[in-house]
Amino acid sequence: MGIKTLSDHYPTRVGARPEFIKRVDPVVWGGPEDGPLSAEQLARFERNGCLIVEGVFSQDEVDSFNTRLDEMSRDPDVQNDPGTITEPESNEVRSVFDVHKNDALFKATAEDRRVADIARQILDSQVYLHQSRINFKPGFAGKEFWWHSDFETWHAEDGMPRMRALSASITLTDNYEVNGPLMIVSGSQNTFVTTVGETPEDHYKSSLQRQQIGVPDEESLARLISDGEILTMTGRAGSVVFFDCNVMHASAGNITPFPRSNVFLVYNSVENTLEEPFAASSPRPEFLASRDFTPVGA
Amino acid sequence: MGIKTLSDHYPTRVGARPEFIKRVDPVVWGGPEDGPLSAEQLARFERNGCLIVEGVFSQDEVDSFNTRLDEMSRDPDVQNDPGTITEPESNEVRSVFDVHKNDALFKATAEDRRVADIARQILDSQVYLHQSRINFKPGFAGKEFWWHSDFETWHAEDGMPRMRALSASITLTDNYEVNGPLMIVSGSQNTFVTTVGETPEDHYKSSLQRQQIGVPDEESLARLISDGEILTMTGRAGSVVFFDCNVMHASAGNITPFPRSNVFLVYNSVENTLEEPFAASSPRPEFLASRDFTPVGA
Numbered sequence: 001m002g003i004k005t006l007s008d009h010y011p012t013r014v015g016a017r018p019e020f021i022k023r024v025d026p027v028v029w030g031g032p033e034d035g036p037l038s039a040e041q042l043a044r045f046e047r048n049g050c051l052i053v054e055g056v057f058s059q060d061e062v063d064s065f066n067t068r069l070d071e072m073s074r075d076p077d078v079q080n081d082p083g084t085i086t087e088p089e090s091n092e093v094r095s096v097f098d099v100h101k102n103d104a105l106f107k108a109t110a111e112d113r114r115v116a117d118i119a120r121q122i123l124d125s126q127v128y129l130h131q132s133r134i135n136f137k138p139g140f141a142g143k144e145f146w147w148h149s150d151f152e153t154w155h156a157e158d159g160m161p162r163m164r165a166l167s168a169s170i171t172l173t174d175n176y177e178v179n180g181p182l183m184i185v186s187g188s189q190n191t192f193v194t195t196v197g198e199t200p201e202d203h204y205k206s207s208l209q210r211q212q213i214g215v216p217d218e219e220s221l222a223r224l225i226s227d228g229e230i231l232t233m234t235g236r237a238g239s240v241v242f243f244d245c246n247v248m249h250a251s252a253g254n255i256t257p258f259p260r261s262n263v264f265l266v267y268n269s270v271e272n273t274l275e276e277p278f279a280a281s282s283p284r285p286e287f288l289a290s291r292d293f294t295p296v297g298a
Numbered sequence: 299m300g301i302k303t304l305s306d307h308y309p310t311r312v313g314a315r316p317e318f319i320k321r322v323d324p325v326v327w328g329g330p331e332d333g334p335l336s337a338e339q340l341a342r343f344e345r346n347g348c349l350i351v352e353g354v355f356s357q358d359e360v361d362s363f364n365t366r367l368d369e370m371s372r373d374p375d376v377q378n379d380p381g382t383i384t385e386p387e388s389n390e391v392r393s394v395f396d397v398h399k400n401d402a403l404f405k406a407t408a409e410d411r412r413v414a415d416i417a418r419q420i421l422d423s424q425v426y427l428h429q430s431r432i433n434f435k436p437g438f439a440g441k442e443f444w445w446h447s448d449f450e451t452w453h454a455e456d457g458m459p460r461m462r463a464l465s466a467s468i469t470l471t472d473n474y475e476v477n478g479p480l481m482i483v484s485g486s487q488n489t490f491v492t493t494v495g496e497t498p499e500d501h502y503k504s505s506l507q508r509q510q511i512g513v514p515d516e517e518s519l520a521r522l523i524s525d526g527e528i529l530t531m532t533g534r535a536g537s538v539v540f541f542d543c544n545v546m547h548a549s550a551g552n553i554t555p556f557p558r559s560n561v562f563l564v565y566n567s568v569e570n571t572l573e574e575p576f577a578a579s580s581p582r583p584e585f586l587a588s589r590d591f592t593p594v595g596a
Contacts, residue, residue, distance in 0.1 A: 140516050144553055177475040178528050178550070218438050222555040230476050230554060252476070253551045255442055256528060257520040 010163075012156050012194040013213070013279040018220045021192040025163040027244055028122055029269075035121025036114075045122060048231060049189030049247030056114050057170065057238035065172050068105050069134060069261060072096060083287040087143065093136055094143075098287040100132040100265065110265050115168050115240055116296050119267035122242070123164055126295035127267040130154070130165060130274075131288060136261050142180050142254030147221055149193065150266070151246040153214050156199060156279035158289035163192075165245040165268040172261040175234045180254035182241060187228035188248035193220045199280040204288055216248070224248055270295055308461075310454050310492040311511070311577040316518045319490040323461040325542055326420055327567075333419025334412075343420060346529060347487030347545030354412050355468065355536035363470050366403050367432060367559060370394060381585040385441065391434055392441075396585040398430040398563065408563050413466050413538055414594050417565035420540070421462055424593035425565040428452070428463060428572075429586055434559050440478050440552030445519055447491065448564070449543040451512050454577035455497060456587035461490075463543040463566040470559040473532045478552035480539060485526035486546035491518045497578040502586055514546070522546055568593055 009024050028046045032039040037051075045051040057065075072078045073093045079086075083097035099106035110116070110129055119127045137143075150167065154160040175181040193216045203213060216224075225248075233241045243249065245266075254260060273293045277283050286292075307322050326344045330337040335349075343349040355363075370376045371391045377384075381395035397404035408414070408427055417425045435441075448465065452458040473479040491514045501511060514522075531539045541547065543564075552558060571591045575581050584590075 139520070144551060146553065176528075177530060178481055180550070183476055183554075218555070222437070225555055230474075232475060250553055252478070252553055253442060255444065255548055255550055256481075257516070257523055 008278055010155050010192045011278070012152055013197060013199055015194060015196065018196055018217050019194045020220070021194065023163060023190045023192060023246065027189055029124035029164065030121045034124060035117045037118055037121055042122070045242065045244070048184070048186040050184045050186070050231065050233070050241060050243035052233055052235055052239055052241050053118070054235055054239045056240045059238065062172055062237045064105070065263065066261070068103070069136070069172065072103070072134070073136060082285070087141070092138065092141070095133050095135050097131065097133045099134055099263070100129050106132065106134070106263060109170070109263060111296050115170070115265065116267070118242060119166060119168060122166055123267065123269040125269040125271050126298070128270055128290070128293045128295050129265060130160070130268040130290055131264070131266040133264045134261065135264060137180060137254055137259060139257040139259045140255060142260060144180070144253040145251045146215055147248055147250040148215050149246045149248055152193070152195060154245065154289065156214060157203065157277050157284050159275040159277045159283060160268065160272065161275055162272050163244070163246050164272040165266060167243050167245070168265045168267065169241040169243070170263040170265070171235060171237050171239050171241065172263065173259055174237050175260060176258065177232055177234055179256045179258040179260050180252045181260070182233040183250050183252065184231045184233065184243060185225050185228045185248040186231050188224045189244040189246045191224065192246060193224065193248070201281065203280065204284045221248070267296070306576055308453050308490045309576070310450055311495060311497055313492060313494065316494055316515050317492045318518070319492065321461060321488045321490055321544065325487055327422035327462065328419045332422060333415050335416055335419055340420070343540065343542070346482070346484040348482045348529065348531065348539060348541035350531055350533055350537055350539050351416070352533055352537045354538045357536065360470055360535045362403070363561065364559070366401070367434070367470065370401070370432070371434060380583070385439070390436065390439070393431050393433050395429065395431045397432055397561070398427050404430065404432070404561060407468070407561060409594050413468070413563065414565070416540060417464060417466060420464055421565065421567040423567040423569050424596070426568055426588070426591045426593055427563060428458070428566040428588055429562070429564040431562045432559065433562060435478060435552055435557060437555040437557045438553060440558060442478070442551040443549045444513055445546055445548040446513050447544045447546055450491070450493060452543065452587065454512060455501065455575050455582050457573040457575045457581060458566065458570065459573055460570050461542070461544050462570040463564060465541050465543070466563045466565065467539040467541070468561040468563070469533060469535050469537050469539065470561065471557055472535050473558060474556065475530055475532055477554045477556040477558050478550045479558070480531040481548050481550065482529045482531065482541060483523055483526045483546040484529050486522045487542040487544045489522065490544060491522065491546070499579065501578065502582045519546070565594070
């Protein structure tokens with residue numbers, strides 16, 4: 001499993017009370033000379049912890065993604081895969097993991113330079129896929145996702161040592177204010193909010209449906225949000241939302257008929273590969289936290 | 299109970315399948331000469347089924363409303379009143395009914411000409427209070443309200459014969475896109491969507507927490523929404539949202555720390571007083587459907 005770093009910069013799930021720890025890692029590692037984003041776009045990512053790039057994929061590309069998604073959600077092999085998560089009540093497919101390994105179309109998408117070059121620029125290094133998934137949020141029945149920092153879990157349960165990772169969400173449906181878009185707390189990327197409670201055995205099995213451990217308390221959230229602002233990631237299908245690994249985010253439920261689907265790609269720097277979990281007895285499975293550190297495009 | 303009208307223009311809860319019935323009543327009854335709204339504002343109400351009037355109440359007035367609300371939510375007499383509805387899980391106060399009868403401040407508010415004159419103008423007659431309530435939607439824990447037409451229930455369970463009523467919602471907190479604002483389907487006021495299933499005995503006791511009967515099906519909703527547009531009622535505290543009795547509306551859950559509270563006042567035309575319920579064995583209690591038809595300001 002590699003060698004555990006000598007010091008843990010982001011200790012979590014150990015204290016009796018939540019704490020605010022100042023981030024020690026940069027949010028933006030590269031400069032405008034390192035890739036497609038301008039200095040202005042990089043500054044916005046640094047300030048808000050996120051950036052929307054509109055119209056990255058054409059309508060034709062979005063259509064082909066959706067066709068493939070539709071096939072997958074009806075495929076019994078996909079439905080029964082351990083990397084497929086279903087709604088607690090209806091049993092409908094909610095997320096399919098590891099699509100960059102198991103599907104040719106989404107493997108190509110994960111390596112697409114229109115996305116990967118931006119990840120490499122922000123992280124200023126080669127990158128590999130820590131996780132990939134497709135999220136389905138159907139009309140009327142889409143459940144909320146509670147506030148969380150991805151990094152808190154990746155650090156505690158996956159052994160990701162430092163904050164040098166980001167998510168790219170390719171939107172496959174139009175995102176409106178009303179259909180439960182991603183909400184991001186601008187500025188929250190600069191604070192690591194520790195959570196309270198030990199990680200249970202095989203925590204991932206329940207946490208993917210409704211997370212209890214590893215989520216911040218209401219008081220910490222209210223403080224973070226009063227220091228920042230809630231931004232909603234709305235835009236046309238084919239846009240890409242980039243967001244920092246530690247930015248606090250959530251999405252509300254969806255009671256409109258408009259579905260919401262996206263492809264999530266988590267890029268981690270090859271300088272930041274996984275060690276042993278920092279606050280769990282054993283690491284999560286490969287489909288949640290890949291230990292294949294082969295750089296994208298290598 | 300008065301005399302039942304010879305024909306029911308809006309039969310509901312009787313068929314095996316939902317139907318779309320064209321509205322036979324006007325949406326706007328008066329003209330610009332009848333009150334404070336301009337021709338342009340009246341046209342907007344007619345088109346959208348709703349209208350926001352900003353800054354009707356001052357910040358001082360809003361503060362005094364909120365102080366009173368706070369007292370009420372902690373008052374054991376209010377908590378135990380049958381006109382007080384609590385959250386199924388937490389038992390926190392969610393709605394207090396009949397505030398125009400039981401509270402001097404809110405009685406004065408219901409009669410305030412800045413609100414009542416607009417109700418009289420749109421309905422082109424004297425008006426009385428069919429119902430009043432305060433809604434509390436706390437931060438983090440605010441539940442969603444599913445899509446519904448108020449008139450469907452008022453007709454079926456209260457015996458309101460025709461569509462000549464409206465709601466005025468006085469916002470006591472700022473309403474943002476992210477904290478579960480009222481969502482309205484523009485244009486839906488022109489269609490009466492019948493619902494399926496008979497009204498159970500004492501239906502109001504459960505329906506105020508989570509309504510099952512008297513709500514439209516997903517297919518009808520999708521059709522209505524594709525014909526119209528979902529408008530969100532955002533604005534500063536002290537605004538008043540007027541909306542038609544038959545317009546389809548809902549509100550999403552609230553996972554932000556920002557609470558959402560408002561005073562709801564339902565004005566009905568004195569030409570449209572209640573008869574026997576059109577689709578229930580007995581009428582709902584007075585606090586939900588007043589049979590005191592005394593005109594406001596009389």
